[in-house]
Amino acid sequence: MLHERKYTSILILFMVATCFLPTLIADTDAQILMNFKSFLSNAEALNNWSNDSTNVCTWTGLICINQTTLHGLRLENMGLSGTINIDILMNLTTLKSFSVINNSFEGLIPAFNKLVGLRALFLTNNKFSGEIPNDAFDGLRWLKRLFLAENGFKGHIPISLAKLPRIYDVDLHGNKFDGSIPEFVQNGFRVFDLSNNQLTGAIPEGLRNENPSAFSGNKGLCGIPLNGTCSKSTVSVPHEEGKEENKNHHVLISVIVFVAVLVLASILALLFIRYRRKKTAAxxxxxxxxxxxxxxxxKTSTASTSEDxxxxxxxxxxxxxxxxxxxxxxxxxxxxxxxxxxxxxxxxxxxxxxxxxxxxxxxxxxxxxxxxxxxxxxxxxxxxxxxxxxxxxxxxxxxxxxxxxxxxxxxxxxxAENGSLASHLHGKHVCDLDWPTRLKIIKGVARGLAYLYREFPEEKLPHGHLKSSNVVLDHSFEPRLTEYGLVAVTDLKHAQQFMAGFKSPEVSQNEGPSEKSDVWCLGILILELLTGKFPANYLRHGKGATEDLAMWVESIVREGWSGDVLDKSIGGSRDKEGEMLKLMRIGMSCCEWSLENRFGWREAVAKIEELKEMDSVEVGVESLNSDLSM
Known part of the structure; x- marks a missing residue:
């Protein structure tokens, strides 16, 4: 009996711990952020940060993806000071962006290179000071944007910054950096500004295409793109290896040779600047x-293929x-x-x-x-x-x-934050679309299409290119139609070959599109949404309707209802299948080859609006089978 009680107690403790485990996991980011906040001063702007909150994405200064995943901290213009505790931030595994622009942080730069996944760092307009170690940016191979402007940094520009492989925004203006500019492995920056520092020497060759304003306010700089040319004595050895510039020069150099070289260099520089200005103007x-x-x-942030x-x-x-x-x-x-x-x-x-x-x-x-x-x-x-x-x-x-x-x-x-409907139906997206979401999407699509019909009553194809890749989803999965109303300005030959509205049966029978051609596209979209199958004939050029999907659905239903026709990722119970079948009936009525039998847009929209999230499966099956027997 004693052993039984002992085991029962252990089992109860295990069950309680299991119940609370998801909560503990979900609160991890909240606990980390509250710990980070404890090291900040003057943090009144972060008063809504609380361990009691169930969703940190509602907190001030947090950037989230899809309102669920923490992406960045944007703590700007808040009068914050104190300590930026990097060791705590390391526990935020999804942190990609960190910004404390226009605050009062001071002292040496924190060890941000511990945040190896960081993509953007903004420290502009604070009170940071001191030298930045040469290895301060080692390991930040994903960093793309760095803004350290308007602080009190001094010393050399770290060579580890110049070696970052993906950096395309660099703003260091308004500091006290000195010495020569290192050779950057990147070029073609989107933002590049070293102005108002104390830099000296020749501008590296890889930076000569930058705007001259990027180097203004550095009296010791010379060379292209600045007007001042560099003498041999101003060419400094890079400080990568920490070596001092070799100052041993020949003392007895002919004055005539020196003047001749200087004049020749000046002439060449003027000719180059004149040539460059003409080329830029062209x-x-x-x-x-x-x-x-x-x-x-x-510079683009993505270089995926050789495609233009x-x-x-x-x-x-x-x-x-x-x-x-x-x-x-x-x-x-x-x-x-x-x-x-x-x-x-x-x-x-x-x-x-x-x-x-x-x-x-x-x-x-x-x-x-x-x-x-x-x-x-x-x-x-x-x-x-x-x-x-x-x-x-x-x-x-x-x-x-x-x-x-x-x-x-x-x-x-x-x-639109959630991408296209096609990417959710046919791509490797992390979340599947359940029935309520799919019903919400198709109702929104129908309403948008109805609006276009009312606004363009004279057009046979108010949309013209309705398909799943042209339906995008916002943060709440509300559908938005794209590429609408473009038939009137598109070359007719190209439209006939590629636009979805020209794939309808009437066009494939060598007729022109009708006022019901967009309805046919709506029907194909409905069947695609329900089955999860891509209308493969959309990939074919020229005429030829995508009747394959509609005929496939019809052939399965005629043989007797099979749940295999529905996309397995929809999920749900049998009390939802009735409404799914009703929607399938609407989709098939929109895909009728005969224009007389095909739904008009008003009828299609009205039928879709009547749909609910739940109904009895018997009603849907009976209604669908009775239609097919006619």
């Missing part, structure tokens, strides 16, 4: 892909060609800001490439390149883009701005 746009433009100092990923590929641009914003209510930036932005390639399709661009002084946006939009002239294109920019609906991804060029056009949209 260029108008920078290629973000290869980073070779001397005027833009542009430049945002603007034209070689010439007239002065009036710039970004055109469709509304005055948005934060504006110009084409040069966009070219300087860090760009990540999101995909490449039949119309061109798509980029995620992080504008330094503005929002994160998506840039889509279009090379097949010469159907209309410049005025007509501007008018149509302004019309698209005037559309406002929660299920449309709003157009922010556009760029008109003779060879290609750019459309700039807001960025």
């Amino acid at each position: 260029k108008s746009s920078s290629n973000m892909e290869n980073g070779q433009s001397q005027s833009q100092n542009t 990923k430049s945002i603007v590929a034209e070689s010439k641009k007239s002065k009036d060609e710039d970004l055109n914003f469709v509304t005055n209510e948005r934060v504006e930036f110009d084409l040069q800001d966009l070219l300087r932005a860090s760009a990540e390639v999101l995909g490449s399709g039949s119309f061109g490439s798509t980029y995620k661009a992080m504008v330094l002084t503005g929002p994160v946006v998506v840039v889509k390149r279009f090379k097949h939009m010469n159907k209309v002239g410049k005025k007509e294109f501007f008018d149509h883009m302004k019309r698209l920019g005037g559309l406002t609906h929660p299920n449309l991804l709003p157009l922010v701005a556009f760029y008109y060029g003779k060879e290609e056009k750019l459309l700039i949209h807001d960025f």
Whole structure:
């Protein structure tokens, strides 16, 4: 009996510990952050940091991905001081960005190289001082952005900084750095500023394409791109090995030879500067892909293939060609800001490439390149883009701005945090879409499409290119339609070959698209959403409908209902299958080959709106089978 009680007590303790274990794990970041906060002074701005909070992503100054995963600390303009305890921050395994801009931290720079996963570090406008050790940035191979401006740092620029393989933003202005500038392994920086320090010697060859303003306020610097040329005595030995400059020079050097060399160097420098100015004036746009433009100092954050990923590929641009914003209510930036932005390639399709661009002084946006939009002239294109920019609906991804060029056009949209629906259905995404989420998505898609039908009653294809890759999801998985309303400005031959609306059965039968062609695309999207199968015929060029998916679903249902037709990742119970089957019925009615039997957009939207998260499976099966027997 005593042993039984003992084992029972142990079992109870084990069960209690098991119940509380997830809570302990979930609170780990909160405990780490509270410990970090305890070393800070004047931390009133962080009063909502509390161990009682269930989600640290709601805390002031925290940057999270999908409102679940801590990504960075943005503790800016808070009057903070005290100690930045790096050893505590090392326990935040997902920390990628750290910013304490405009605070009152002082003393030597903390050992940030312990945070090996750090990608961005912002210490601008504090009271840090002293020398930065030569190895201060060793191990930070992922660091891309470093801002140490407006502090009191002195001594040499650390050689470990110059050796960072991925760095593209370096701002050290307003300190007391001295000595020579080390050779950086990178070039074509997006941001590079060493101004207002005490640097001396010749500017390294790899930095001669930077803007002269990046070196201003350093009286001891010389060489390109500054106007002052360097004599032999000013060329310093790099301090990588900690060696002093060799000061043993020949004393008896001919004055005539010295003057001749100096004059010759001056003439060559003037000729080079004149040549460079002419060359710069002839260029108008920078290629973000290869980073070779001397005027833009542009670098993309992703270099995945040899594919051309430049945002603007034209070689010439007239002065009036710039970004055109469709509304005055948005934060504006110009084409040069966009070219300087860090760009990540999101995909490449039949119309061109798509980029995620992080504008330094503005929002994160998506840039889509279009090379097949010469159907209309410049005025007509501007008018149509302004019309698209005037559309406002929660299920449309709003157009922010556009760029008109003779060879290609750019459309700039807001960025949707959760990517495309296609990436969730067919990619390796971490979270599956359950039935309530899929129902929410298809209802949003239907509402957005209905809005386009009402706004473009004269168009047979108000959307024209509706498919899962053109449905993006925001932070709450609310769907937003993209690439809508572009048939009117797209070259007809290209549209017929690639746009989803031209894959409908009526077009495959050598007829033109109808007012129900977008409804057919909606039906295919519904079946794709329910089955998880990709409509493979969308990959085929030219005419030819994607009837395969619809016919596959119909053939399985005609043989008797099988749960295999549903995507296994939907999950849920049988009380939800009835509504799934109702939606499948709607999708098949939208995919009818006969235009007379196919749903119109009003009927399709009304049927979708009637759907619920739960119903009886018997009603759905009976209704679906009765339709197929007709």
